[in-house]
Amino acid sequence: MFLMLQFILVLGVRLDIQDKHVIMDNGIVQVTLSKPEGIVTGIQYNGLDNLLEVVNDESDRGYWDLVWDEGGNKTTKKGAKGKGRFDRIEATNFTVIVENEEQVELSFTRKWNFSLEGKLAPLNIDKRFIMLRGSSGFYMYAIYEHLKEWPAFDIDNTRIAFKLRKDKFRYMVIAEERQRFMPLPDDRSPGRGEVLAYAEAVRLVDPVEPEFIGEVDDKYEYSCESRYNRVHGWISIDPSKSIGFWLIMPSYEFRSAGPLKQYLTSHVGPTALSVFHSIHYSGVDLIMKFGPNEPWKKVYGPVFIYLNSLSDGVTSTKLWEDAKQQMVNEIESWPYTFPASEDFLSSDQRGKVEGRLLVRDRYINDAFIPVRGAYVGLAPVGEVGSWQREAKGYQFWTITDDKGYFSIINARPGNYNLNSWVTGFIGDYQHDSVINITSGCAINVGELVYEPPRDGPTLWEIGIPDRSAAEFYVPDPNPMYINRLYVNHSDRFRQYGLWERYAELYPNEDLVYTVGISDYTKDWFFAQVTRKKDNNTYQGTTWQINFKLDYVNTSGTYKLRVALASVHSAELEIRINNSGANPPLFSSGLIGKDNTIARHGIHGLYRLYSIDVQGTLLVQGNNTIFLTQATNTSPFVGILYDYVRLEGPPYTNLKHQN
Structure with a gap:
């Protein structure tokens, strides 16, 4: 963190509950949320009154959303863009969970009952917000729950979205080699932009800034695989100071479909997304379908909204380097110790699986060869390769070392298949025994041998x-x-x-x-x-x-x-x-x-x-x-x-x- 004013850091976290808003403030960052809806309406940081787009309605600044539809024969798919029903999740009840100088945790809940059938997804949703003393940011997570007796329904997409100020945030960073100054959202409007083969793709014919003339703007050009989608965001570059707004995902255990699944990140708006489930690059195979008698509960997050700043106002490099280091810090702190919900499990409530992966392709080499850099993961029980279509549960992945050894840590209790795939060989590996993770367990599966599909030379x-x-x-x-x-x-x-x-x-x-x-x-x-x-x-x-x-x-x-x-x-x-x-x-x-x-x-x-x-x-x-x-x-x-x-x-x- 670049803002290192010691007299600020000693301040405790304060909570101001107003009639229609709640404010969390630790002296570094101030976050305003609507009450009881739980929408982030304002983020104040380093002299900037609001990092979020002030011309937008308060409900369209920082929010969770959900695309869903009724299941079974009731599915209509008549919602936004024909992809289901869009729900910008607004809570109906507000509760203070933790309030002291070290931490504030707030809960915004929406309970479902049968009077809401056909109007809202049959889910209990609990959105949580956490602010810690001395932290240059805040955390967000949510618990979704579908009870056994509730009706069938589908989920296409759920995520967190932030709309930042377009007059400030112009430089977008997704990865080391994927960062640039971005066009304005105005450039996509009729007259300035020409819609191409689909609505998301627009050719900029008369942009506000001529440097973008002739370019194509399309949010899908900035998608990223889950395994690399750990930090991205925007920088406001000003002659006096630069401010960075970053979404940090310390784990992808709660995202759908494993490490290769691709998700939207940031795009023109300026918009920053943390997507937990989507059917992009997978289609209907990845729609989460819930039966009428299917209980389900899942914790999405926490993710960290991190803010940093520099006084030189001329470079983005140091802010990006700092955001990457903060990402490392968050990953090393996972699973966090501070979330108050009993549904978020601490490290001592989780388990570990370790072993060694070898590969044997008899028509190439009869030896059992250690596999370096292969992904090995736990995913809910299913057919071989089903991890890439799995969306309801959690997945825990790691990569093998130079000698093929792996250690999957902090896995939540449950039954899993142990899966892998190896670059250079076709097919999927799945261990022949179901792995049962219990609190505090340490399971050694020994040496596993993957023999990829092969009949002849x-x-x-x-x-x-x-x-x-x-x-x-x-x-x-x-x-x-x-x-x-x-x-x-x-x-x-x-x-x-x-x-x-x-x-x-x-x-x-x-x-x-x-x-x-x-x-x-x-x-x-x-x-x-x-x-x-x-x-x-x-x-x-x-x-x-x-x-x-x-x-x-x-x-x-x-x-x-x-x-x-x-x-x-x-x-x-x-x-x-x-x-x-x-x-x-x-x-x-x-x-x-x-x-x-x-x-x-x-x-x-x-x-x-x-x-x-x-x-x-x-x-x-x-x-x-x-x-x-x-x-x-x-x-x-x-x-x-x-x-x-x-x-x-x-x-x-x-x-x-x-």
Whole structure:
């Protein structure tokens, strides 16, 4: 913290309860909340009366929200943007939980009863706010509860949102290489901005500041994977001082779908979000569906709203460095000791799992190889790989060290599967025993061996099995649709409109990849999308993989492994040496609602298909695999491949076989 005035730090936390507002003040930060709604209406810090957008209504400054719908046959999906019913959660009761010089904790609750059926989500919601002595910020968390006898319902999205002052906060920081001065929200308005293929994407044609002319602004360009989404925010740069506003997420145990799930962060507004659950980059597979007799309770957070400042007013670097250090401090303090709710469990109420992960791929190396940098995690019990679709419970993840050892600490009591995936190998690992975490337990699972799917030797492969399409060819954007942040950037896939570049590169014939000659970093387009035709319709596309076999075992079975990094409303058909074969050798059916292509992602939900190929389908010499994406409903229909591999038949005398 840069504001280090000792006479301020000795002040205790004070609480001022007014008729319609409550004020928490520790001498460094003053936070005003509406009573009893529990909306953050004002944040005063370092001489700035309110960091939040003062021209907005008080209810539209700092709040929790929820997108929900009735479950079962009552689902309507007629709410905001057709995605459900939007609820800016307003409490109806206010209670002081803790009040002393060291800490204030406030509770704003909303209780549900059957008179509210169809009007509000059937949830009891308790929003909590904490301020500590000497802290340059405050904490927010909430407890959601659905009782057993209550009706069915769905949750699409829930989050915390802050709307900051547009006249102050112009510089946005998401990560080391993802920070910039941002346009104004006014630049997106009609006349100044031109809406593109969907409402979130706007080309700035007459922005207030000419430097942004021609850029595309789209909030999805600033999405971030959960594992990296630990601190982001905004900086107000002023000649006399700079102020930083940061959202710090010390843990992602309460977020949905594990470490790879992508969430919105900050975007033009200036808006700062802490999203706990969303269906972005996953689609309907990640809607939280609750049955009419399904009890559920979950704690979201706490997250820390951190403020810092500098007097030079000319640089953002030190504020960002300080925010990152504060993030480290918060992570090291997790789980916090100060939340008063019994639903937030302290460290001594949690448990630990440790062990070692090895990998064995017999056709590469018969040895048991320690896995470095692999993610290992606990997720609620489900099928293999179900962690990426799991949203109701908690997940606890870590990474293996150089020798494959891992330690998952501070896991909440409950039954879990132990899961992993390993970069460089296909598929998902799941331990064959359910792990039961109890308070204070320390479980050692010993050495675990992941044997990834494999039937025979690799004849050829395309890509890297890493659950992403990032290694494939990502084109330059159309010069009309550039976000300058991503020019010459490692995340070049975040540019708008890249799906249109495919038809420009392949106007008449589709992609043809020749094994041994083609280079997947240059010759394999990152997404198999549709091709736009002159009459504003779209057509499916068929890619070809040409490969040569010097010998074919006609009595053997080959295996084609196709790992997909994301799919949206697509149907993958696979044929071999006969482009007109009907039925195809394989059809996925219509799959996926990830919408990753439109949202500038490089992965969504991971899918792996293993397809038997009888030797009689192959010939000695030249062969072709035809990959057809058969649907044609929009430009955003398509497939992002992760990895493709053809395996030969198993060695009948393979000494490594059991």
